[in-house]
Amino acid sequence: MSPPVSAEVTQGTTFYVRTDGGNADQCDGRANTGYPGRGQRLTCAWSSPEVALPRSGSARISPGDTLRIAAGVYKIGREMQAIPSGPSRAVPTRILGQSGQAPKLVGTNGIHRVVNLDGSSNVEVAHLEITDDSDCVYRHAVAAARCSDGMPWARVGLYARASAHVWLHDLNIHGMAARGVNAGGLENWTVERVRIIGNGTSGWDGNVGERGSNRGRIVLRHLEIAWNGCGERVQTGKPWACWAQQTGGYGDGLGTTDTGGQWLIEDVDVHHNTSDGLDLRYMDGADGTNVVLRRIRAVANAGNQVKVRGNALLEDSILVGHCTYFRGKFNMTEGDLCRSDGSTLQLVLTGGDRVLVRNNTLAGEGGAQIGHSEGQGGTDDVRIQGNVVIGFPHYLRPEQMSAFSAGKSSAVIRYADNMGWTVAGCPRGTKCDANPKLRDMSLASFDARPLPGSPALGKAGAIPCMK
8 A cells, every 4th residue: 555645755845954043133944054143034044943943933834835844852841833734745744863873852842742643644754753852641630740831841742633545654753741742633644663662641642632533544554653641761761650540641552433444454563551551442332433453563562452342343453351460560559550451462243244353363361362342233243253362360369260252242253273272261172181282371471372282383373473
Protein backbone atom coordinates (compact mmCIF):
# COMPACT_ATOMS: atom_id res chain seq x y z
CA MET A 1 0.00 0.00 0.00
CA SER A 2 1.37 3.44 -0.91
CA PRO A 3 1.67 6.12 1.76
CA PRO A 4 -1.24 8.57 1.85
CA VAL A 5 0.90 11.48 0.73
CA SER A 6 3.71 11.66 -1.78
CA ALA A 7 7.33 11.45 -0.69
CA GLU A 8 8.32 13.52 -3.74
CA VAL A 9 6.86 17.00 -3.86
CA THR A 10 7.48 19.48 -6.66
CA GLN A 11 5.12 22.27 -5.60
CA GLY A 12 5.30 24.74 -2.73
CA THR A 13 8.23 26.55 -1.14
CA THR A 14 10.89 25.00 1.06
CA PHE A 15 11.75 26.77 4.30
CA TYR A 16 14.58 25.98 6.71
CA VAL A 17 15.15 25.90 10.47
CA ARG A 18 18.61 25.74 12.05
CA THR A 19 19.85 26.28 15.58
CA ASP A 20 21.98 29.19 14.29
CA GLY A 21 19.08 30.77 12.40
CA GLY A 22 17.36 34.04 13.12
CA ASN A 23 13.94 35.30 14.11
CA ALA A 24 11.20 36.39 11.71
CA ASP A 25 12.58 39.94 11.47
CA GLN A 26 16.09 38.76 10.78
CA CYS A 27 15.51 35.88 8.34
CA ASP A 28 12.89 34.86 5.80
CA GLY A 29 13.53 31.11 6.26
CA ARG A 30 14.24 30.52 2.57
CA ALA A 31 17.88 29.40 2.72
CA ASN A 32 19.69 26.70 4.64
CA THR A 33 22.20 29.14 6.09
CA GLY A 34 22.62 30.62 9.55
CA TYR A 35 21.93 34.21 10.55
CA PRO A 36 25.19 36.14 10.12
CA GLY A 37 24.66 38.15 13.30
CA ARG A 38 23.50 41.45 11.88
CA GLY A 39 20.91 42.71 9.45
CA GLN A 40 17.20 42.17 8.87
CA ARG A 41 14.99 40.52 6.29
CA LEU A 42 17.87 38.38 5.08
CA THR A 43 17.60 35.14 3.13
CA CYS A 44 18.57 32.70 5.88
CA ALA A 45 17.06 30.02 8.10
CA TRP A 46 14.78 30.52 11.09
CA SER A 47 15.96 29.57 14.55
CA SER A 48 12.93 27.46 15.58
CA PRO A 49 9.82 25.77 14.22
CA GLU A 50 7.95 28.27 16.41
CA VAL A 51 8.89 30.97 13.91
CA ALA A 52 7.23 29.06 11.08
CA LEU A 53 4.14 28.20 13.13
CA PRO A 54 3.71 30.95 15.73
CA ARG A 55 1.10 30.56 18.41
CA SER A 56 -0.82 33.59 17.16
CA GLY A 57 -1.03 35.38 13.87
CA SER A 58 -0.62 33.81 10.47
CA ALA A 59 1.61 30.83 9.79
CA ARG A 60 4.76 31.71 7.86
CA ILE A 61 4.47 28.60 5.74
CA SER A 62 1.60 27.99 3.36
CA PRO A 63 -0.37 24.88 2.34
CA GLY A 64 1.91 22.56 0.37
CA ASP A 65 5.17 24.06 1.64
CA THR A 66 8.02 22.07 3.19
CA LEU A 67 9.71 22.97 6.47
CA ARG A 68 13.12 21.32 6.86
CA ILE A 69 14.54 21.26 10.38
CA ALA A 70 18.27 20.69 10.80
CA ALA A 71 19.81 18.56 13.55
CA GLY A 72 19.92 20.11 17.01
CA VAL A 73 17.74 20.82 20.03
CA TYR A 74 14.78 23.19 19.77
CA LYS A 75 12.90 24.25 22.90
CA ILE A 76 9.19 24.63 22.20
CA GLY A 77 7.88 26.83 24.97
CA ARG A 78 4.77 28.14 23.26
CA GLU A 79 2.17 25.93 21.66
CA MET A 80 2.55 26.11 17.90
CA GLN A 81 -0.48 26.55 15.68
CA ALA A 82 -1.71 23.65 13.58
CA ILE A 83 0.24 22.66 10.50
CA PRO A 84 -1.54 24.11 7.42
CA SER A 85 -3.35 21.45 5.42
CA GLY A 86 -1.81 20.61 2.08
CA PRO A 87 -3.90 21.40 -1.00
CA SER A 88 -4.16 17.70 -1.93
CA ARG A 89 -2.79 14.27 -1.09
CA ALA A 90 -0.27 14.70 -3.90
CA VAL A 91 0.91 18.05 -2.52
CA PRO A 92 1.09 17.73 1.26
CA THR A 93 2.51 20.18 3.73
CA ARG A 94 5.71 18.57 5.03
CA ILE A 95 7.51 18.98 8.34
CA LEU A 96 10.78 17.09 7.94
CA GLY A 97 13.74 16.60 10.19
CA GLN A 98 17.12 15.36 9.10
CA SER A 99 17.29 11.64 8.37
CA GLY A 100 19.91 9.98 10.56
CA GLN A 101 20.26 13.06 12.77
CA ALA A 102 16.71 13.76 13.87
CA PRO A 103 16.27 17.17 15.46
CA LYS A 104 14.89 17.14 19.00
CA LEU A 105 11.76 19.18 19.70
CA VAL A 106 11.61 19.65 23.47
CA GLY A 107 8.32 20.84 24.94
CA THR A 108 8.50 23.12 27.98
CA ASN A 109 6.29 25.46 30.05
CA GLY A 110 3.57 22.80 30.44
CA ILE A 111 2.32 23.26 26.86
CA HIS A 112 -0.47 20.93 25.78
CA ARG A 113 1.10 19.73 22.52
CA VAL A 114 4.46 19.93 20.80
CA VAL A 115 3.37 19.02 17.24
CA ASN A 116 -0.14 20.17 16.33
CA LEU A 117 -2.34 18.57 13.65
CA ASP A 118 -5.67 19.88 14.90
CA GLY A 119 -7.70 20.02 11.67
CA SER A 120 -4.62 19.35 9.54
CA SER A 121 -4.99 17.14 6.46
CA ASN A 122 -2.66 16.20 3.63
CA VAL A 123 0.42 16.37 5.85
CA GLU A 124 3.71 14.50 6.20
CA VAL A 125 5.70 14.63 9.46
CA ALA A 126 8.97 12.73 9.62
CA HIS A 127 12.44 12.34 11.15
CA LEU A 128 11.80 14.08 14.46
CA GLU A 129 12.45 13.32 18.12
CA ILE A 130 9.66 14.74 20.28
CA THR A 131 10.01 14.88 24.07
CA ASP A 132 10.15 17.20 27.06
CA ASP A 133 12.93 18.01 29.50
CA SER A 134 11.50 16.75 32.79
CA ASP A 135 11.12 13.40 34.56
CA CYS A 136 7.66 14.35 35.84
CA VAL A 137 4.25 12.80 35.15
CA TYR A 138 1.12 14.90 34.67
CA ARG A 139 -1.14 14.80 37.76
CA HIS A 140 0.67 11.82 39.25
CA ALA A 141 -0.72 10.54 42.54
CA VAL A 142 2.70 10.81 44.19
CA ALA A 143 3.86 14.36 44.77
CA ALA A 144 7.52 13.57 44.06
CA ALA A 145 6.60 12.43 40.55
CA ARG A 146 4.00 15.11 39.76
CA CYS A 147 4.66 17.99 37.36
CA SER A 148 4.57 21.48 38.80
CA ASP A 149 4.99 25.01 37.54
CA GLY A 150 8.55 25.80 36.67
CA MET A 151 9.42 22.31 35.51
CA PRO A 152 10.33 22.01 31.80
CA TRP A 153 7.53 19.62 30.85
CA ALA A 154 4.90 19.26 28.13
CA ARG A 155 1.73 17.24 28.14
CA VAL A 156 1.38 15.67 24.65
CA GLY A 157 3.92 14.93 21.94
CA LEU A 158 1.68 14.94 18.88
CA TYR A 159 -1.97 15.99 18.82
CA ALA A 160 -4.40 15.43 15.95
CA ARG A 161 -8.11 15.82 15.44
CA ALA A 162 -10.31 16.03 12.31
CA SER A 163 -7.28 15.05 10.28
CA ALA A 164 -7.14 13.10 7.00
CA HIS A 165 -4.48 11.74 4.64
CA VAL A 166 -1.52 12.01 6.99
CA TRP A 167 1.79 10.16 6.83
CA LEU A 168 3.84 10.00 10.03
CA HIS A 169 7.14 8.19 9.81
CA ASP A 170 10.51 7.88 11.49
CA LEU A 171 9.48 9.58 14.74
CA ASN A 172 10.65 9.02 18.31
CA ILE A 173 8.02 10.29 20.74
CA HIS A 174 9.02 9.69 24.34
CA GLY A 175 9.03 11.01 27.86
CA MET A 176 5.99 13.26 27.60
CA ALA A 177 4.30 14.09 30.89
CA ALA A 178 0.97 12.63 29.71
CA ARG A 179 0.44 11.16 26.23
CA GLY A 180 2.84 10.44 23.43
CA VAL A 181 0.14 10.72 20.78
CA ASN A 182 -3.37 12.09 21.36
CA ALA A 183 -5.18 11.55 18.07
CA GLY A 184 -8.78 10.86 17.06
CA GLY A 185 -11.22 11.79 14.35
CA LEU A 186 -8.72 10.48 11.80
CA GLU A 187 -9.25 9.35 8.22
CA ASN A 188 -6.72 7.50 6.09
CA TRP A 189 -3.60 7.74 8.21
CA THR A 190 -0.37 5.80 7.74
CA VAL A 191 2.13 5.60 10.61
CA GLU A 192 5.47 3.86 10.02
CA ARG A 193 8.70 3.40 11.96
CA VAL A 194 7.58 5.26 15.06
CA ARG A 195 8.60 4.72 18.69
CA ILE A 196 6.15 5.76 21.44
CA ILE A 197 7.99 5.15 24.70
CA GLY A 198 7.73 6.16 28.35
CA ASN A 199 4.85 8.63 28.28
CA GLY A 200 3.23 9.34 31.62
CA THR A 201 -0.41 8.41 31.07
CA SER A 202 -0.60 6.53 27.74
CA GLY A 203 1.16 5.88 24.48
CA TRP A 204 -1.52 6.60 21.88
CA ASP A 205 -4.81 7.87 23.30
CA GLY A 206 -7.68 8.29 20.83
CA ASN A 207 -9.85 10.36 23.16
CA VAL A 208 -10.09 13.89 21.73
CA GLY A 209 -13.63 14.56 22.89
CA GLU A 210 -16.54 14.71 20.46
CA ARG A 211 -16.11 13.40 16.90
CA GLY A 212 -13.22 11.18 17.90
CA SER A 213 -14.27 8.20 15.76
CA ASN A 214 -11.88 7.25 12.98
CA ARG A 215 -12.70 6.07 9.47
CA GLY A 216 -11.01 4.93 6.30
CA ARG A 217 -7.68 3.09 6.36
CA ILE A 218 -5.64 3.39 9.54
CA VAL A 219 -2.28 1.72 8.90
CA LEU A 220 0.32 1.25 11.65
CA ARG A 221 3.58 -0.48 10.71
CA HIS A 222 6.90 -1.03 12.46
CA LEU A 223 6.05 0.62 15.76
CA GLU A 224 7.40 0.10 19.25
CA ILE A 225 4.93 1.11 21.97
CA ALA A 226 6.34 0.53 25.44
CA TRP A 227 6.55 1.68 29.06
CA ASN A 228 3.58 4.01 28.74
CA GLY A 229 1.95 4.83 32.06
CA CYS A 230 5.48 5.48 33.32
CA GLY A 231 7.65 8.53 33.66
CA GLU A 232 10.96 8.61 31.83
CA ARG A 233 14.22 9.78 33.36
CA VAL A 234 15.63 12.46 31.12
CA GLN A 235 19.24 11.58 31.81
CA THR A 236 19.02 7.82 31.36
CA GLY A 237 15.78 7.11 29.49
CA LYS A 238 14.83 4.60 32.20
CA PRO A 239 11.18 4.22 33.29
CA TRP A 240 10.06 5.24 36.74
CA ALA A 241 6.87 6.20 38.65
CA CYS A 242 4.77 3.69 36.66
CA TRP A 243 1.10 3.88 37.71
CA ALA A 244 -2.33 2.93 36.46
CA GLN A 245 -6.06 3.15 37.05
CA GLN A 246 -6.24 2.37 40.75
CA THR A 247 -4.35 5.54 41.66
CA GLY A 248 -5.83 7.79 38.96
CA GLY A 249 -3.47 6.94 36.12
CA TYR A 250 -3.81 5.14 32.84
CA GLY A 251 -1.37 3.25 30.67
CA ASP A 252 -2.70 1.70 27.48
CA GLY A 253 -0.12 1.31 24.77
CA LEU A 254 -2.78 2.22 22.20
CA GLY A 255 -6.43 2.83 22.99
CA THR A 256 -9.34 4.49 21.22
CA THR A 257 -12.78 5.74 22.00
CA ASP A 258 -15.72 4.52 19.84
CA THR A 259 -14.31 4.15 16.36
CA GLY A 260 -14.79 2.74 12.91
CA GLY A 261 -12.26 2.28 10.14
CA GLN A 262 -10.27 -0.49 8.56
CA TRP A 263 -7.23 -0.96 10.78
CA LEU A 264 -4.07 -2.69 9.58
CA ILE A 265 -1.44 -3.13 12.32
CA GLU A 266 1.73 -4.97 11.33
CA ASP A 267 5.16 -5.58 12.86
CA VAL A 268 4.40 -3.83 16.13
CA ASP A 269 6.20 -4.50 19.41
CA VAL A 270 3.95 -3.47 22.31
CA HIS A 271 5.33 -4.23 25.74
CA HIS A 272 5.45 -3.17 29.39
CA ASN A 273 2.53 -0.73 29.26
CA THR A 274 0.69 -0.32 32.57
CA SER A 275 -2.78 -1.16 31.23
CA ASP A 276 -3.66 -2.94 27.95
CA GLY A 277 -1.21 -3.33 25.12
CA LEU A 278 -3.40 -2.80 22.04
CA ASP A 279 -6.91 -1.86 23.15
CA LEU A 280 -9.33 -1.87 20.22
CA ARG A 281 -12.27 -2.70 22.46
CA TYR A 282 -14.24 0.26 21.12
CA MET A 283 -14.37 -0.66 17.45
CA ASP A 284 -17.98 -0.13 16.39
CA GLY A 285 -18.38 -3.65 14.97
CA ALA A 286 -20.10 -2.42 11.81
CA ASP A 287 -19.88 -4.60 8.71
CA GLY A 288 -17.46 -2.20 7.05
CA THR A 289 -15.02 -1.99 9.95
CA ASN A 290 -12.32 -4.49 10.81
CA VAL A 291 -8.94 -4.96 12.43
CA VAL A 292 -6.08 -6.93 10.87
CA LEU A 293 -3.14 -7.66 13.18
CA ARG A 294 -0.04 -9.35 11.79
CA ARG A 295 3.31 -10.10 13.38
CA ILE A 296 2.45 -8.48 16.69
CA ARG A 297 4.69 -9.03 19.69
CA ALA A 298 2.73 -8.12 22.83
CA VAL A 299 4.46 -8.91 26.10
CA ALA A 300 4.16 -7.98 29.80
CA ASN A 301 1.42 -5.38 29.49
CA ALA A 302 -0.50 -5.13 32.75
CA GLY A 303 -3.93 -5.83 31.23
CA ASN A 304 -4.87 -7.71 28.08
CA GLN A 305 -2.07 -7.96 25.58
CA VAL A 306 -4.51 -7.46 22.69
CA LYS A 307 -8.20 -6.59 22.91
CA VAL A 308 -10.36 -6.23 19.82
CA ARG A 309 -14.06 -5.86 19.05
CA GLY A 310 -15.89 -6.87 15.89
CA ASN A 311 -14.44 -8.29 12.69
CA ALA A 312 -10.81 -9.21 13.19
CA LEU A 313 -7.83 -11.23 12.01
CA LEU A 314 -4.83 -11.98 14.23
CA GLU A 315 -2.04 -14.02 12.69
CA ASP A 316 1.68 -14.84 12.94
CA SER A 317 1.98 -13.12 16.31
CA ILE A 318 3.42 -13.77 19.76
CA LEU A 319 1.34 -12.69 22.76
CA VAL A 320 2.71 -13.31 26.25
CA GLY A 321 0.37 -12.35 29.07
CA HIS A 322 2.88 -11.78 31.87
CA CYS A 323 0.33 -9.43 33.37
CA THR A 324 1.89 -9.41 36.86
CA TYR A 325 5.19 -8.07 35.58
CA PHE A 326 4.65 -4.83 37.52
CA ARG A 327 3.88 -6.55 40.84
CA GLY A 328 5.77 -4.72 43.58
CA LYS A 329 7.31 -2.29 41.10
CA PHE A 330 7.12 1.50 41.01
CA ASN A 331 3.65 2.80 42.00
CA MET A 332 1.58 -0.10 40.66
CA THR A 333 -1.02 -1.74 42.92
CA GLU A 334 -2.39 -5.28 42.95
CA GLY A 335 -5.65 -3.94 41.51
CA ASP A 336 -3.78 -2.66 38.44
CA LEU A 337 -2.50 -6.11 37.50
CA CYS A 338 -4.22 -8.36 34.96
CA ARG A 339 -7.17 -6.09 34.13
CA SER A 340 -10.21 -7.90 32.66
CA ASP A 341 -8.89 -11.08 34.30
CA GLY A 342 -5.70 -10.78 32.28
CA SER A 343 -6.80 -12.76 29.23
CA THR A 344 -3.92 -12.67 26.78
CA LEU A 345 -6.24 -12.07 23.83
CA GLN A 346 -9.74 -10.73 24.43
CA LEU A 347 -12.33 -10.94 21.66
CA VAL A 348 -15.50 -8.89 21.97
CA LEU A 349 -18.31 -9.78 19.55
CA THR A 350 -21.12 -7.58 18.26
CA GLY A 351 -23.30 -9.86 16.12
CA GLY A 352 -22.51 -11.10 12.63
CA ASP A 353 -18.76 -10.75 13.18
CA ARG A 354 -16.10 -12.87 11.50
CA VAL A 355 -12.94 -13.45 13.54
CA LEU A 356 -9.93 -15.58 12.60
CA VAL A 357 -7.09 -16.28 15.06
CA ARG A 358 -4.42 -18.33 13.30
CA ASN A 359 -0.75 -19.24 13.50
CA ASN A 360 -0.03 -17.45 16.77
CA THR A 361 1.75 -18.37 19.98
CA LEU A 362 -0.17 -17.33 23.10
CA ALA A 363 0.97 -17.80 26.68
CA GLY A 364 0.03 -16.23 29.96
CA GLU A 365 -1.25 -16.26 33.50
CA GLY A 366 -4.66 -14.64 33.05
CA GLY A 367 -8.02 -16.35 33.20
CA ALA A 368 -7.73 -17.52 29.60
CA GLN A 369 -5.36 -17.24 26.71
CA ILE A 370 -8.30 -16.48 24.41
CA GLY A 371 -11.22 -14.78 26.09
CA HIS A 372 -14.51 -14.06 24.34
CA SER A 373 -17.54 -12.02 25.35
CA GLU A 374 -20.82 -10.51 24.13
CA GLY A 375 -22.14 -11.35 20.65
CA GLN A 376 -25.66 -11.77 19.37
CA GLY A 377 -27.69 -14.93 19.05
CA GLY A 378 -24.94 -17.20 17.77
CA THR A 379 -24.41 -15.08 14.63
CA ASP A 380 -20.70 -14.50 15.27
CA ASP A 381 -18.21 -16.89 13.67
CA VAL A 382 -14.86 -17.32 15.47
CA ARG A 383 -12.17 -19.64 14.10
CA ILE A 384 -9.13 -20.59 16.18
CA GLN A 385 -6.66 -22.32 13.89
CA GLY A 386 -3.03 -23.47 14.01
CA ASN A 387 -2.09 -21.79 17.30
CA VAL A 388 0.28 -22.86 20.06
CA VAL A 389 -1.34 -22.05 23.41
CA ILE A 390 0.48 -22.41 26.75
CA GLY A 391 -1.07 -21.90 30.14
CA PHE A 392 0.55 -20.81 33.39
CA PRO A 393 -0.76 -20.77 36.97
CA HIS A 394 -3.55 -18.22 37.36
CA TYR A 395 -2.25 -14.93 38.71
CA LEU A 396 -4.69 -14.98 41.65
CA ARG A 397 -5.25 -18.71 42.07
CA PRO A 398 -1.90 -20.41 41.36
CA GLU A 399 -3.38 -23.85 42.01
CA GLN A 400 -5.45 -23.34 38.85
CA MET A 401 -4.02 -23.23 35.33
CA SER A 402 -5.07 -20.62 32.83
CA ALA A 403 -7.66 -21.82 30.32
CA PHE A 404 -7.06 -22.33 26.62
CA SER A 405 -10.19 -20.29 25.95
CA ALA A 406 -13.12 -19.09 28.01
CA GLY A 407 -15.96 -16.63 27.92
CA LYS A 408 -19.65 -15.98 27.75
CA SER A 409 -20.12 -15.01 24.13
CA SER A 410 -22.81 -16.69 22.06
CA ALA A 411 -20.41 -17.04 19.12
CA VAL A 412 -19.94 -20.24 17.17
CA ILE A 413 -16.29 -21.07 17.91
CA ARG A 414 -14.43 -23.62 15.80
CA TYR A 415 -10.99 -25.02 16.64
CA ALA A 416 -8.63 -26.69 14.17
CA ASP A 417 -5.00 -27.87 14.26
CA ASN A 418 -4.12 -26.12 17.56
CA MET A 419 -1.67 -27.25 20.25
CA GLY A 420 -2.28 -26.68 23.94
CA TRP A 421 0.06 -27.25 26.87
CA THR A 422 -0.58 -26.95 30.61
CA VAL A 423 -3.95 -25.34 29.97
CA ALA A 424 -7.20 -25.80 31.87
CA GLY A 425 -9.51 -27.43 29.36
CA CYS A 426 -8.59 -28.73 25.93
CA PRO A 427 -10.99 -27.82 23.12
CA ARG A 428 -12.20 -30.61 20.87
CA GLY A 429 -9.69 -31.43 18.17
CA THR A 430 -6.81 -29.72 19.99
CA LYS A 431 -3.63 -31.64 20.80
CA CYS A 432 -2.81 -30.99 24.46
CA ASP A 433 -0.52 -33.90 25.37
CA ALA A 434 2.73 -32.89 23.67
CA ASN A 435 5.25 -30.45 25.10
CA PRO A 436 5.83 -27.84 22.38
CA LYS A 437 9.51 -27.59 23.40
CA LEU A 438 10.06 -23.91 22.86
CA ARG A 439 13.38 -22.24 23.61
CA ASP A 440 12.25 -20.66 26.88
CA MET A 441 8.90 -21.56 28.41
CA SER A 442 9.20 -19.49 31.58
CA LEU A 443 6.78 -16.59 31.72
CA ALA A 444 9.33 -13.91 32.56
CA SER A 445 11.65 -14.65 29.62
CA PHE A 446 9.38 -16.49 27.20
CA ASP A 447 10.99 -17.32 23.85
CA ALA A 448 8.64 -18.82 21.26
CA ARG A 449 11.34 -20.24 18.99
CA PRO A 450 11.05 -24.04 18.81
CA LEU A 451 13.89 -26.33 19.81
CA PRO A 452 15.04 -29.12 17.47
CA GLY A 453 12.41 -31.84 17.40
CA SER A 454 9.67 -29.55 18.65
CA PRO A 455 6.16 -30.51 17.54
CA ALA A 456 5.56 -26.75 17.10
CA LEU A 457 7.97 -26.53 14.16
CA GLY A 458 6.16 -24.95 11.25
CA LYS A 459 3.35 -23.77 13.49
CA ALA A 460 2.33 -20.50 15.06
CA GLY A 461 4.80 -17.95 16.22
CA ALA A 462 7.72 -20.30 15.71
CA ILE A 463 9.88 -17.42 14.46
CA PRO A 464 9.78 -14.16 16.45
CA CYS A 465 8.42 -11.25 14.49
CA MET A 466 10.62 -8.55 15.99
CA LYS A 467 14.28 -8.18 16.83
